[in-house]
Amino acid sequence: MSSFTDLWREISDIGGSPSEGYVRFAWTAVEWELRTWFRAQAKARDLEFEVDGNTTMWATWNPGGVPGPAVVTGSHLDSVPHGGGYDGPLGVVSAFLAVDELRRRGVVPARPIRIAAFAEEEGSRFGVACLGSRLMTGAFDPERARTLTDSDGVTLAEALAGYDFDPARLGPAPLSDVAAFVELHVEQGRALTVPVGIGSSIWPHGRWRMDFTGEGNHAGTTLMGDRHDPMLTYAFAVLAANKEARTHGAHATVGRVAVHPNATNAIPSRVTGWLDARAASASTLDDLLSGLSAKIATRAGKDGTTVTITAESTTGEIGFSDALIERCLTTLGEKTPVLPTGAGHDAGVLSAFVPTVMLFVRNPAGVSHAPAERADDEDCEAGVEALADVLAELACR
Amino acid sequence: MSSFTDLWREISDIGGSPSEGYVRFAWTAVEWELRTWFRAQAKARDLEFEVDGNTTMWATWNPGGVPGPAVVTGSHLDSVPHGGGYDGPLGVVSAFLAVDELRRRGVVPARPIRIAAFAEEEGSRFGVACLGSRLMTGAFDPERARTLTDSDGVTLAEALAGYDFDPARLGPAPLSDVAAFVELHVEQGRALTVPVGIGSSIWPHGRWRMDFTGEGNHAGTTLMGDRHDPMLTYAFAVLAANKEARTHGAHATVGRVAVHPNATNAIPSRVTGWLDARAASASTLDDLLSGLSAKIATRAGKDGTTVTITAESTTGEIGFSDALIERCLTTLGEKTPVLPTGAGHDAGVLSAFVPTVMLFVRNPAGVSHAPAERADDEDCEAGVEALADVLAELACR
Numbered sequence: 001m002s003s004f005t006d007l008w009r010e011i012s013d014i015g016g017s018p019s020e021g022y023v024r025f026a027w028t029a030v031e032w033e034l035r036t037w038f039r040a041q042a043k044a045r046d047l048e049f050e051v052d053g054n055t056t057m058w059a060t061w062n063p064g065g066v067p068g069p070a071v072v073t074g075s076h077l078d079s080v081p082h083g084g085g086y087d088g089p090l091g092v093v094s095a096f097l098a099v100d101e102l103r104r105r106g107v108v109p110a111r112p113i114r115i116a117a118f119a120e121e122e123g124s125r126f127g128v129a130c131l132g133s134r135l136m137t138g139a140f141d142p143e144r145a146r147t148l149t150d151s152d153g154v155t156l157a158e159a160l161a162g163y164d165f166d167p168a169r170l171g172p173a174p175l176s177d178v179a180a181f182v183e184l185h186v187e188q189g190r191a192l193t194v195p196v197g198i199g200s201s202i203w204p205h206g207r208w209r210m211d212f213t214g215e216g217n218h219a220g221t222t223l224m225g226d227r228h229d230p231m232l233t234y235a236f237a238v239l240a241a242n243k244e245a246r247t248h249g250a251h252a253t254v255g256r257v258a259v260h261p262n263a264t265n266a267i268p269s270r271v272t273g274w275l276d277a278r279a280a281s282a283s284t285l286d287d288l289l290s291g292l293s294a295k296i297a298t299r300a301g302k303d304g305t306t307v308t309i310t311a312e313s314t315t316g317e318i319g320f321s322d323a324l325i326e327r328c329l330t331t332l333g334e335k336t337p338v339l340p341t342g343a344g345h346d347a348g349v350l351s352a353f354v355p356t357v358m359l360f361v362r363n364p365a366g367v368s369h370a371p372a373e374r375a376d377d378e379d380c381e382a383g384v385e386a387l388a389d390v391l392a393e394l395a396c397r
Numbered sequence: 398m399s400s401f402t403d404l405w406r407e408i409s410d411i412g413g414s415p416s417e418g419y420v421r422f423a424w425t426a427v428e429w430e431l432r433t434w435f436r437a438q439a440k441a442r443d444l445e446f447e448v449d450g451n452t453t454m455w456a457t458w459n460p461g462g463v464p465g466p467a468v469v470t471g472s473h474l475d476s477v478p479h480g481g482g483y484d485g486p487l488g489v490v491s492a493f494l495a496v497d498e499l500r501r502r503g504v505v506p507a508r509p510i511r512i513a514a515f516a517e518e519e520g521s522r523f524g525v526a527c528l529g530s531r532l533m534t535g536a537f538d539p540e541r542a543r544t545l546t547d548s549d550g551v552t553l554a555e556a557l558a559g560y561d562f563d564p565a566r567l568g569p570a571p572l573s574d575v576a577a578f579v580e581l582h583v584e585q586g587r588a589l590t591v592p593v594g595i596g597s598s599i600w601p602h603g604r605w606r607m608d609f610t611g612e613g614n615h616a617g618t619t620l621m622g623d624r625h626d627p628m629l630t631y632a633f634a635v636l637a638a639n640k641e642a643r644t645h646g647a648h649a650t651v652g653r654v655a656v657h658p659n660a661t662n663a664i665p666s667r668v669t670g671w672l673d674a675r676a677a678s679a680s681t682l683d684d685l686l687s688g689l690s691a692k693i694a695t696r697a698g699k700d701g702t703t704v705t706i707t708a709e710s711t712t713g714e715i716g717f718s719d720a721l722i723e724r725c726l727t728t729l730g731e732k733t734p735v736l737p738t739g740a741g742h743d744a745g746v747l748s749a750f751v752p753t754v755m756l757f758v759r760n761p762a763g764v765s766h767a768p769a770e771r772a773d774d775e776d777c778e779a780g781v782e783a784l785a786d787v788l789a790e791l792a793c794r
Contacts, residue, residue, distance in 0.1 A: 218767075221648075223648075224648060268652050276661050370612065
């Protein structure tokens with residue numbers, strides 16, 4: 001059995017299973033198990049273990065005791081509800097194995113190599129994606145973070161205190177300590193046909209709330225011609241978003257809906273749907289949204305309903321470091337695919353502040369955020385090799 | 398001000414308001430206020446007040462002290478959540494006023510006239526529509542009724558006990574006591590263009606659960622062509638149901654939906670929608686369902702999803718008593734409209750056991766089960782007159 005298979009197996013029972021998926025939310029008993037595992041891995045390798053004020057875990061390899069900024073790798077350990085096991089943990093497991101590999105090769109880095117595990121990357125518990133890295137970069141206000149509440153009404157400050165983390169320590173950390181950041185991640189959309197690729201950018205993306213308002217009424221007695229049924233306009237919007245995305249070569253999804261009163265025998269008075277849309281360029285995304293909005297407005301006119309579409313969050317394109325992409329290509333071979341992703345990552349947050357790049361490992365099914373998410377062990381081993389190569393390149397030259 | 402306006406005003410602040418709608422659930426403090434009002438109305442008119450084992454309230458007018466079966470009128474006092482004020486209470490208020498009118502006319506009935514207020518007609522609290530009348534007729538098992546639970550986990554037995562009703566007394570009552578039942582009700586779909594009409598039947602209707610299954614996946618990264626998104630098939634079904642209903646001159650509504658995991662950034666793995674469909678004949682309803690099922694199955698094939706459609710409840714056509722309809726026409730005039738309804742009623746339950754008919758009062762907006770449900774005071778007064786005419790016809794001859 002390979003070292004990857006062994007180390008992977010150590011966490012594969014924590015917070016779920018490959019068949020049922022994983023529920024690994026930040027600052028819970030399950031995450032604490034993963035934190036304990038991380039600490040043990042650092043200790044087993046004689047790496048310096050540290051937890052910073054944002055509860056990011058760090059394991060530092062600095063055999064020469066050299067000062068100066070570090071080459072950072074890693075990812076996150078939390079999951080979406082019933083998500084796959086690879087999104088996040090693959091980057092952390094691979095980081096430890098890459099250090100092992102560098103040692104096996106006899107590499108002595110000229111600057112520190114640090115492994116990071118950021119907290120609450122998925123935003124599954126408190127609703128803010130990449131919260132740990134956003135706090136680190138100052139992109140999210142720690143005062144606001146402390147008052148975020150989970151679905152049980154627990155504040156983030158309370159959740160931290162429950163594990164003896166000090167909520168007062170949340171906040172920006174000096175990024176001058178970071179020379180470069182390399183995040184290895186499972187690819188999430190069947191975009192890779194070889195084991196490993198290099199990330200170029202994160203697609204512009206956004207979330208829009210679509211509020212459809214009609215007239216609540218009796219499902220049995222209201223004449224079809226008298227109805228103002230917002231469910232019809234919602235259904236049209238779902239299909240139109242799919243069609244617009246295909247037309248534009250973009251991605252659009254309506255995965256969340258709320259209905260009032262949500263009763264079998266009542267025409268709803270109100271339906272709210274959330275649109276997630278992403279595209280390779282901001283102008284494509286704008287075109288998609290304006291085309292879709294116009295079509296929905298026309299349909300609402302026919303349905304006798306009203307619709308308002310509100311942006312809840314939008315993010316422009318995030319390009320990774322051209323210089324790092326070049327050095328990855330030199331190291332891994334010029335034929336290595338360079339590809340964008342539609343997903344957000346801690347690497348996307350950090351890239352505004354420090355040179356950043358991502359490595360992707362092939363996902364044969366193209367499934368992510370669901371139990372069927374996976375990567376072959378052989379591809380994961382190739383990912384470890386590639387990460388070791390890139391870390392050697394960045395930490396030794 | 399008319400006597401209708403006065404009496405109507407007495408309950409218009411209980412459990413809501415005309416602008417916000419009403420939340421009048423069975424066996425709650427709000428319903429207890431309505432029960433107190435009913436009892437006071439009976440007392441003010443020197444009617445014999447009684448509550449039976451199913452918590453149906455009765456007020457009996459029997460000035461001659463004659464024995465034998467009664468002519469029963471009335472309706473219910475509970476509402477759907479945020480429903481209108483007329484659905485139910487109009488029939489109870491009109492019943493008291495019809496007795497007043499008969500007294501004013503000097504009518505002495507040859508058999509008892511009884512006013513009934515059935516409990517939990519809407520099924521808003523325990524999920525079973527017409528529960529009071531179903532228990533009375535033996536159409537619902539009292540043992541099962543006692544264990545029904547509301548959304549707070551309170552059993553029906555506990556709810557009853559909270560108001561000193563004895564759950565052990567639930568069950569069938571002798572229907573030989575009922576000579577005829579006349580339920581006056583607000584019309585619910587703008588089907589009446591004159592103040593008062595006569596009910597002919599209740600449309601065949603049913604509820605079907607539509608389970609759409611696909612593949613949960615990442616909304617940002619999954620290629621459009623790789624998706625198996627059950628929300629698309631659901632949306633198609635919503636629009637197709639509407640179209641089929643219009644084609645068949647029937648009614649179809651999807652007013653309730655549940656999504657898993659219902660997250661903005663996740664393609665759902667599962668969507669469940671509930672279809673409410675009703676038509677003038679059972680064969681039309683069958684045609685609607687089979688046409689719709691075929692279209693949805695075809696679309697599911699294209700979406701790479703699966704769908705199963707399960708009947709949760711179906712009811713055939715319920716015709717009211719031809720003899721009573723004839724007597725109503727004779728009494729109210731041969732030009733009085735005779736019309737079916739798409740809604741269920743206690744009258745529909747009772748009609749299988751005793752001669753039953755309904756009177757409808759015009760609903761100018763065609764809205765029901767929502768705050769905008771209403772009837773003009775003048776039409777309600779015409780309804781009281783018509784009910785008095787019909788009760789005189791049935792109780793004196």
